[in-house]
Amino acid sequence: MSALDRLAVDPARFISEIYGTRPEVTAAAQDYSWLASLDAFDHLITDTVLPAAAFRLVRDGSPIPVKGYTKTFGNRDDTIRVADPALVFDWFSQGATIILESLHAFSPALRDFCRELERELRRGTQVNAYITPPGARGFSAHVDSHDVFVVQVYGAKHWFVHDRSDPDAIGDPLIDRDLEVGDCLYIPQGFPHWASTGAAASAHLTIGILPTTVAQIKRELMSLVDLDEDAMNIHADPSKVASDVLLQTQARLESIDDELSRRLTRLFFASRHHSLRGQLMRSLDAEKVSDSDKVVARIEWTRFDRDDGILVLLPDRELRFSARLAPALDVILREGPFKVSELAPHLDEDERRAVVARLIREGLLELR
Secondary structure, eight states: OOHHHHHOSSHHHIIIIITTTOOEEEEOSOOOTTTOOHHHHHHHHHHSOOBGGGEEEEETTEEOOGGGTEEEEEETTEEEEEEOHHHHHHHHHTTOEEEEOSGGGTOHHHHHHHHHHHHHHSSEEEEEEEEEOTTOOSOOSBOOSSEEEEEEEEEOEEEEEOOTTOTTOOSOOSEEEEEOTTOEEEEOTTOOEEEEOOSSOEEEEEEEEEOOOHHHHHHHHHHHHOOOGGGSOTTSOHHHHHHHHHHHHHHHHTTOHHHHHHHHHHHHHHTOOOOOTTHHHHHHHHTTOOTTOEEEEOSOOEEEEETTEEEEEOSSOEEEEOGGGHHHHHHHTSSSOEEGGGGTTTSOHHHHHHHHHHHHHTTSEEEO
16 A cells, blocks of 8 residues: 555545645545554653754744753753753643654654655655644644645544635634544645644644745756856846846756756755665675675666766765766666676676675665
8 A cells, every 4th residue: 555545545536636726634544553653752752862953842823942841962062952851741731732843754664654655746745743732722723835644643633724715714614623543634735724632632743745846946047047247248228238137048048957957856856755774784785795696776766867977866965977887877777676797798897896886885776
């Protein structure tokens, strides 16, 4: 079962009719216990050194000052603030919601789930957890800048979702209902919403879907255009300056298609979640690679063939290769495992061992 299957019982209908269009409860009575639980949240707060940047407390829409629930950790030259469990739970008992941010960074199950969802939606993701005590509300009506899936993992919470045309959330809501354990609610960007608990506590995940924004595209475009000041007479008639700017911009835009594509792909890959877990042993394996070994790509990649060589984008870095390695990379980057000896037509023994060893150390390949 895919990640989207777990969040929407009818993925095809979700994509064609719901996605980006309207809020809807997309799944019910699902088993999300393997993704998150109160015990897992408790462990994170009480048994780890949880940095202040990874969580926050809010009550009735107002943030609690960080120093009110954290303590210092580290030596005198390098200290950070971390969770003080006793203070965190004091505030919780007084009605504060605990928000664990970027939870995918702490949970292998959530990280892997996000990675699969990203492959399906071609969007980056993030996950926060909200643990709300009985009879409390963390936030007043608000809108998010991205789509979210709300996954109920403990207790129940009553949700109100209003239409985009009702930014103050004063009219009749589109959704007015409890979410029970196993329910999933989808809310597109811009729909005002809020929620509160009843007589029991609640815990839910919000899985944010992060699109490439217009602001990001503009930033990349501006950095690529790079107008030549010496080629323009900025003291000339304003209309002539505008003409010069437009001519230069047009000429520059005609030459940056590949570079803009690479940068936007880079933005997407940089938002992806991946793990180097096991990399210590893989790094040791790299030193022992031989022709008889089978190897396979372990993470997603994108390849760009350029005039100055080959660029391979990974989720957290980019690798550059000489164009002469193109035939070898065709073998290395194909789907499925390959034997190191299959590179013999393109590289001598030392070269093929060196290339494969490097890609194992980079986290792209692993021994099968």
